[in-house]
Each structure stands twice: as structure tokens, then as C-alpha cells.
Amino acid sequence: SENAIASIYIPIHTFYHTLALISQYESILVEYKKSTLKSINKFIKKLKIWAKHSPSNCQCKYFLVVAEKFKLLKQNLKAIEYYDFAIDAATKANNHFEAALSNELAAEFYFSLNKPRIAEAYIKESYSKYSLWGALSKVQNLEIRYPQVFKIQQNEYILNTITSTSTFSELDSLTVLKS
Numbered sequence: 001s002e003n004a005i006a007s008i009y010i011p012i013h014t015f016y017h018t019l020a021l022i023s024q025y026e027s028i029l030v031e032y033k034k035s036t037l038k039s040i041n042k043f044i045k046k047l048k049i050w051a052k053h054s055p056s057n058c059q060c061k062y063f064l065v066v067a068e069k070f071k072l073l074k075q076n077l078k079a080i081e082y083y084d085f086a087i088d089a090a091t092k093a094n095n096h097f098e099a100a101l102s103n104e105l106a107a108e109f110y111f112s113l114n115k116p117r118i119a120e121a122y123i124k125e126s127y128s129k130y131s132l133w134g135a136l137s138k139v140q141n142l143e144i145r146y147p148q149v150f151k152i153q154q155n156e157y158i159l160n161t162i163t164s165t166s167t168f169s170e171l172d173s174l175t176v177l178k179s
Contacts, residue, residue: 100129
């Protein structure tokens, strides 16, 4: 039935919706914080049920939103534990994208704690997983956002971009930008 087909997208939507709520929580007006936290908790409960019934599809999602919630609540030791749970679950499920995302969010967490050496290990793993997944735009995004990690020079970035493009018009635009 159509409902069964559409239902495979519900956990994915719930996952991203919850991550979005958590990421925007600090900027939400005070009068909406309580209801937003209530929604976050409701979605986490749903993800927990789905993770129990379909661990290869939902366990990483559940662990990652829980890690992000603990980060939000400044419960750092629990956040650390759940980031690693998320990474392990994604790796076990051979899900390169969720492993990459989990590593990226863990890295951002460690950067926020002023722990750059730990953060760099996570961001490099994220980079590796995005590369395996074939997300070249995301790889380039990480290179730009974290030049201190990848020690990439602007000329190298332009050269990498030129070699990854396929049309002369893009090459011409990059040449103009470079000059």
C-alpha cells in the first residue's frame, strides 16, 4: 500500500527534524523552548522504538540525536558516549553517510569544548567517510570550513576544484576568480 511505502521516510524525516530543532534551540524564543524540548523528547522516543525494531536503519539516528540533546543540555560526558555509540552503529550498518555525519557533529562538539586535537581526529574520519560515500561537495565544504585540519592552501583548493569540474565555463570562472 502507499502508506507502507511512505512510512520508510518517516524515521528519516523525524531524524532530520529533531536535529534541526536541537540545532536551532538556542535561538528559539523563551516562550517556545519548553514546547520545543517536549517535541525533541517525543521524537527521540519514537527513534528509540524504531532503533529497537530496525537497528541497522535507525540505531545511529537515535544515538546521534541523543548525543546532540546531551550537548545542548551541557551533559558532556553523556554526549561523548552517545556520539561514539552513533559512530559505531553507523559503521556496523556500513552506512558511510551517517558515520560521516556523526563524526562531523562529534568534531563540532569537541571544537566547542576547545579540544582541537580530538576534534581533528573526528573531522578527518568524517572527511574519509564522506569521500567513501562519494560526497565530493561535502568533502570540499569540510576543507573550506576546517583549513587548519586539512592544511589546504587556496591554490590547492582551486586546482582540486578545476580537476573535479567538467565544463570549460566553470574552468573560465575559476580562472577569473584566481586572477
